[in-house]
Amino acid sequence: EREIHENLKEELHELATAQKMTYEQAAAELKECYDGYHFVENTEGIYNPFSVLNTFYKMKFGSYWFETGTPTYLVELLQRSHYDLERMAHVQTDADVLNSIYGDEDPIPMIFQSGYLTIKGYDKEFGLYRLGFPNREVEEGFIKFLVPFYTRLSKVEAPFEIQKFVKELRAGDVDSFFSRLRSFFADTPYELVSDLELHYQNVLFIIYKLLGFYVNAERHTSDGRIDLVLQTDSFIYVMEFKLDGTAEEAMEQINEKGYAQPFEKDSRQLFKIGVNFSNKTRNIEKWIVEKQS
Template sequence: MLVTRKLPIGIQTFENIRTANYLYVDKTALVWRIANTGKPYFFSRPRRFGKSLLLSTFEAYFSGRKDLFEGLAIEGMEKEWNVHPVFHLDLNAEKYDRPEGLYSILDRYLKMWEARWGKDEGETTPSGRFFEVIRRAYEQSGREVVVLIDEYDKPLLQALGRDDALLANYRDSLKAFYGVLKSADRYLRFVFLTGVTKFSQISVFSDLNQLNDISMDYNYATLCGITLEELKENFQPEITQLAAINGVTTNDILTKMTALYDGYHFHPRGEGMFNPFSVLNTFYKQEFGSYWFQTGTPTFLVELLKKSDYDLRELLDGVEAPASSFTEYRVNADNPIPLIFQSGYLTIKDYNKEFQTYTLAFPNDEVKYGFIDFLVPFYTSLAEEERGFYIGKFVQELRVGNVDAFMKRLRAFFADFPYELNTRTERHYQVVFYLVFKLMGQFTEAEVRSARGRADAVVKTPKYIYVFEFKLDGSAEQALQQIDDKGYLLPYAVDGRELVKVGVDFNAAERNIGNWIY
C-alpha cells in the first residue's frame, strides 16, 4: 500500500505544519527548556537544517498558541501560555548586492511592527526605530517583547570575499541594529538569533556580547536535525515502503541512509544527526539523492581554499583545528576551515580534551562526494557530464583488469588541463590524483595516501587489488621497485584477490603521465 503522509519539505511555518497535518518530529521539549532557562541566545546550524522552523515554533509558543501544541511534549510542560509581542525578522528573503537591499528589508519589517504599535515621526534610523517600537510594544501590551532573527548573517555572507565596501556597510548597519537588543534588554522577554556562522572580526557582535551561544552545547546538540531514534520512531512507514521499492530490508535502508545523510555532530559527545532536508526528500521521491548538496554550491568556500593555498588532501582526509577557532569565526583566508565547518561541509568526528583540538571530517557520503566532485572543475577543465563519464570509465576499467586503458584515460584527463593550470605546483597535480581516486571511492573501495611510507593509492575491486606508486621525474621502474622495497603489497597478501602493482612516472616538463609498468 502506498504511503502518502504529508512530509514538510520546504514548509518552515510551525502553524502550517500543525494545521495542515504535516509530519512533525517533536522538538518542543527543547524549545520549552531554552525559552524558560535563559533569555538572549545565538544558534548556528548549516542551511536547510530547520532553523527557520525552530524560530517559527518559538513564535507560536510566545504567541500563546496552545492549540498548535496539542499532543506534543511541551503541552505537559507549559502551564501559563502567556501572549507576548513577537518581532520575527527573516533576512532570507532578499538579494544583498547593494546597500539598499539591507535597508529595504529592515524598513519593511519596521513598518509592519510600527503599524501595530505606533511610530514617532522623529525616528529615522533603523536602529532608533527598532528600539522605540520595542519600547512601545512593551508599554502597550504590558508584557516583555520577544525578538527572533532568522539568518542574521545572510547579508554578510553574500558580501564576504566579493565586495569589501559593501561588507563594511552591512557590518556597520547590522552592528547598530543588533546593538538595540542590548540597550533594550529591560523590555525583552526572549531573544534568539540564528545564522550559519558567528562573526568576530567584523564586529557585528561586539555590542551584543551578552548572547548565550548554544551552537555547540551538549544539551542542544539535537535541537535541529533528526537522530537515528527519531528517524526510526517517526518514519517507519516510509522506511518500510522504501525497502519494498528497492527489494531490500528496512535495516539495509537505515544503513544506506546513515552512510548518506547521518554523521553531523554539533558536540564531541553529541548524537549523530541526519540532515532533515535529505531525509524528507528521500522518502518523498522514494529514491536516494544528493538533495542537500544540490540546494547550494560552496563556490565561495572553494575560492577561499584556493586563496589560502590550503592542501586539499588534508581537508579530504580529516583535519585538526583548535577549539578556539570555533567560538567566533574570524575572516582569515589562511584558515578557511572554521567557515567550512559552520557551513555544514565538515563536522566534529573527535575531540582531544587535553589539547583542546577537534578532528573535523565530512559528515557523510552525500557531502563528501558532492564536495569532491564540486572541486574537480576548479582543478581541471572537465565539464560536469565529462567528470561522471571519466570516473565511471576509470572504475569499469579497473574492475576488468585493464590497466592500460585506465592509464591512457588518466593521461587524457591530465592533457585536458587548461593552459593556465600548467604553471601550477607539484601539489596541484597531486591534488588532482587525489580527487580522482577519492571520487572512485563511491563505486569501489579506493584509498589514496599523502603520508610517506605508504603507497600513493590503493584500489580494491571484486577481483583485484591495485597498488599505485607515482614518481615525479623518476622512472616507472623506480616506482615499481619502491612498491617492492617498501612492502606495499604485504597488507593484502592473504586477501585472496589478485594483486596488481602499478609504477608510474609523472613528467614535470610535459606536466602529464609518462610511462607506466604493471
C-alpha cells in the same frame, strides 16, 4: 536515529519496499547518506532533516541538501590558499579557528560553518577538534563539485569519465585506465606550474575519492606511505607515484617497502604499478606494470 525509528518507522518500511531493500538495509543507507552531523563535541549524530524528509517524500535516495546550493566560493578559497585537499578530509583544528569569520588564510572555518565539514572527534587535553565530511551525500557531492575546478573536465563530462575508470579497473585494463588518467592532467593551467606537485596530489585525491564510492580505495600503509591501492572483486592495484623521478624508482619502492605483501595471499590478481609525473610535460610521463597471480 532513535527518532527516525520511533516516528518514521512506517515511512522507512515504505522506502525499503520502494527501493527493494529490507528495513535494515534502508535504515543503514539512510544513516550512511544523511547522518553524522556534530556541532559540538561528544554529542549524538544528527541526520540532515531536509534530505531525510525529501527521501521519504520522493521514496528514493538523492543529494537533496547538496543540490540546494553550490559551494563555488568555498572551492575558490581552497584554490586561492593552495590547500592540500587530503588534509580537508581529516583536519585537526581548535575552537578559535572554527569560530573564525575570516577565510583568506585558512578556508576550513568557512567550510565547517557552511556544513560541508563536521566534528568527528575531540581531544579534550589539547582542545583540538578533528573534522571530516559528515556523510556520503556531502562527501560525494563536494568531491564531484571539485572536478571542473581541478581538471579539464566539465561537471557534465565527469560522471561518464568516472564510470569508464571504474569499468576499466573492474576489467583489469590498466593501460586504458592510465591513458584516461593522463587526460585528467592535460592542460594544467600555467599559474599552477609553481605548485605543480600539490596540483598532482589534489587531482589524485579527487580521483581516488571518486573511485572510492564504487571500489575499495586506500592511500596508506603501515610501512611508509603508499600513494594508492584500489581493490575490485577480481583485481588489486598497488600504485606508487613519483614526480620527476622514474617509473622504475616507483616500482622499486613498492618492492622495497613491501607495499604489496598484505595482498600476496589474496585470490585476486595483483597489479604493482610504478608511475612517474614529469614537470616538463606537466603530465604522466611513464607507467610500468608487474602482474602477480
